[in-house]
Amino acid sequence: MTTTGIRTMRAAVLERFGGPEVVGVAERPVPVPGDDELLVRVHASTVSIADHRLRTREVPRGLGLVVGPAIGFRRPKHPVLGMEAAGVVEAVGHRVTRFAPGDEVVVMRGARFGCHAEFVTVPEDGEVARKPTDLSFEEAAAVLFGGHTALRYLDLVDVGPGTEVLVNGASGAVGTAVVQLAARRGARVTAVTSGRNAELVRSLGAAHVIDYTHEDFAAPGGEPRYDVVVECVGNAPFGRVGRLIRPGGALLLVISDLAGMIGAALRPRRRGILVNQAGGPMGAEGMTRLTALAEAGDLRPVIDRTYDLDDIAEAHRYVDTGRKRGSVVVRIA
Structure with a gap:
């Protein structure tokens, strides 16, 4: 495996449920990719309605107990939020063949979260695809969450x-x-x-x-x-x-x-x-279709506001208003 030598990273971390102020930037260990995984240096992600719900534990009526095992009961199960990322492959496991360090990619981790950090891992055969060349990292991140969900349902x-x-x-x-x-x-x-x-x-x-x-x-x-x-x-x-x-x-x-x-x-x-209410499957094939649609201009990013990682609490505060248009982007790198 190609290694970075980097031991710690900056990430937006929450230790308890609550308002935007519970999210702060802290040092976390850099994840180690497995033999079949990529380590991606994240350049951009978004703060989505899913992040809002996990942070506040405000879920649709009747789902508090149902989603408890997934998001936590007394404390957040996922202290680092962020469902999707756009970035650059930093290192690869020794069995990885389709990607190499330096490749620009988009990643959907979904309910595993973790993308509001400088590094994330993703299986080579997971929901990862090459970033559309004509989009910036911020634009690529902006099309991911909404485009991923839209495709799963419209299909x-x-x-x-x-x-x-x-x-x-x-x-x-x-x-x-x-x-x-x-x-x-x-x-x-x-x-x-x-x-x-x-x-x-x-x-x-x-x-x-x-x-x-x-x-x-x-x-x-x-x-x-x-x-x-x-x-x-x-x-x-x-x-x-x-x-x-x-x-x-x-x-x-x-x-x-x-x-x-x-x-x-x-x-x-x-x-x-x-x-x-569940949508259809996505997988690697769906991610490739999604990026192809963005590459062709059939799906363009809609960005309301962009924040730096250090301003992550402000990004959450704006999402909490319920008035965002399209995506609220967070610059990580």
Whole structure:
């Protein structure tokens, strides 16, 4: 294995649940890659809604006990947050053949977290791919979280020319990616967001915008008019929006409470409508497709603000407002 000789690294660490102030920069041991792993020097990551939830332990209704084993009960199970990273391969295990030190890569660690640090490891056959050459590290990090989630859900349904897609929460990291990918597949996208974000989502491909501050997109009345509803907020369960979906359509619950999850698991098809809250698989193949979409310009980064690692608490504070558009990027290197 190629080694760095570096023993410690800087990382954003939290030792307890709480507000943004519980996150601080500290020294941690550099992880040692296994025989089949890469050690990646992280240049950029993002602070996502997942980081917010793990830090605050504020999860959708009914999921406190369910997610406890994954995030911790009294203390955070993952003291270093960050689900995704863009960086450079620093070292490789002796069985690694597809990557070499110096390669620019993007990494999705997902629920293992750990990317708000100067170094992370990832299996060679895990969710890692070469970084799009035309994107900076910050831009590459910005497309990862939302693009990864959007692909996993949109791959479950047939979206093409003539498909009517509604995206609730269209201006967030996931929503902006869903709008772009659905529009690129030929769908007519209706974006639900606040009026201040209307121009943004239209520029990403939305054909119609509903300003939720003035109009309830799920108000009673009217015929089913959408083939796919993508729920990225957590306030549109099947009971509220099911009548808006045409027979044979789908409700994709990117965010759901316990009742929605149980309903999706026990009744995968209700009145001919697919209800899914888990998304599909991604893997290395999905990561390669994701980076190819970004390389081709079919998925472009939407960056709201960028912070340095030393300002990680401020990044969390801004995400806590619930008003971010696209991604909040953290520069690590």
